[in-house]
Amino acid sequence: MTGLKSYAMNMVNSKQFDDSKVKEALKDCVNFYSHGIDSVMVAIMAYRVKDYRTSNVQMSAAFDSAFDCEDGFNERKGLVFPLKKLNQIMIYVNELPLYFTYVLSNGATGGGGDFKGTCRKCAKGDPNISYDFCVTSLQAVPKSHNSTLKELGLIAMKLTKTNASSTKSFIKNLLKNKKINPHDKLALQDCIEVYSEAIDLLKEAMNDFKDKQYSEANIKLSSAMDSSTTCEQGFNEKKKGKMSPLTKENRNLFQLAAISLSIINMVGGKSYY
Incomplete structure (x- = not known):
């Protein structure tokens, strides 16, 4: 993630990207990656003292930084995301430690939030909500588990x-x-x-x-x-x-x-x- 942050910073300073909207989105990515790096450091410290829940939460925050960066480009009109490939690699790299901290957290605390139970309540209270759609949507985000x-x-x-x-x-x-x-x-x-x-x-x-x-x-x-x-x-x-x-x-x-x-x-x- 540190390397990706540096790469994004170089792109901000590059003459290749003169579009102010692109530079603005790249600067946002640098900030997101900075927060992600801080989250990873906290996650490592929490993992060392066996605070697996905190470690998982912080890894989830780091994981989200990649999506936040890409969202910034999607929300601005007509911008091509120049970090797509590297961003995807970062997501893949973070998936494994995120999964392990999640498993350890569940083993240590007896399980996390019941998002499936929440989906049942949502579907029961509103006929427009499909339980299966709710579960599929929420479980796609690791932090929801x-x-x-x-x-x-x-x-x-x-x-x-x-x-x-x-x-x-x-x-x-x-x-x-x-x-x-x-x-x-x-x-x-x-x-x-x-x-x-x-x-x-x-x-x-x-x-x-x-x-x-x-x-x-x-x-x-x-x-x-x-x-x-x-x-x-x-x-x-x-x-x-x-x-x-x-x-x-x-x-x-x-x-x-x-x-x-x-x-x-x-x-x-x-x-x-």
């Missing part, structure tokens, strides 16, 4: 934001097709706008959630969730009977946002399960 309910809420919201950013990039690629018909083009342009707004709302919702402003987080997350419906309906409004090419993406955003909302309500004491 040993998280508190509040940590799961942040993980779910981050997944929602990542999904929105990826869908926005996917829409931009669809718009590059010169053969696209005018109705689809208008609908996709509308989707770009609502997804951009959703990403901003999700960032604000995450900050509100961290500050225990659960009602504010709920309102903003609900608005972000509506973006998927607005996007989907836009195709039929532009041309009756027109099928949306984003049905799967919109559905995924809707479910991830619904899962996040459900967990916010549990953390905020508004659970009715």
Whole structure:
């Protein structure tokens, strides 16, 4: 990770990247990698004194730095991620110590947070949430296997934001097709706008959630969730009977946002399960 940080710093100073947005994203990556390095050092110290839970939490934080770096590029319009290959190598390298600290943590503490149990509650309380989808989504993030309910809420919201950013990039690629018909083009342009707004709302919702402003987080997350419906309906409004090419993406955003909302309500004491 130290080598990757140095490489990113060299890219910041390189004349090869004159685009201010690229340099800004690279500087963010340097900061993310710096925090990741600090987390690894804390994880090593915790591991030496057999504090495996702390070690696992810190390794998870280091693991997240790679995703945070890539997310920064996805959230900025039209940027190609120049660290993709090296970033992926770092993820692979971190997976093994992350797994071992997770196993040792479970052996030492009797298991971590029950994210599957949380998914059962989410699915039971909201018919729009699929239990299998919830489990598959959360278990893809190693940190979720040993998280508190509040940590799961942040993980779910981050997944929602990542999904929105990826869908926005996917829409931009669809718009590059010169053969696209005018109705689809208008609908996709509308989707770009609502997804951009959703990403901003999700960032604000995450900050509100961290500050225990659960009602504010709920309102903003609900608005972000509506973006998927607005996007989907836009195709039929532009041309009756027109099928949306984003049905799967919109559905995924809707479910991830619904899962996040459900967990916010549990953390905020508004659970009715």
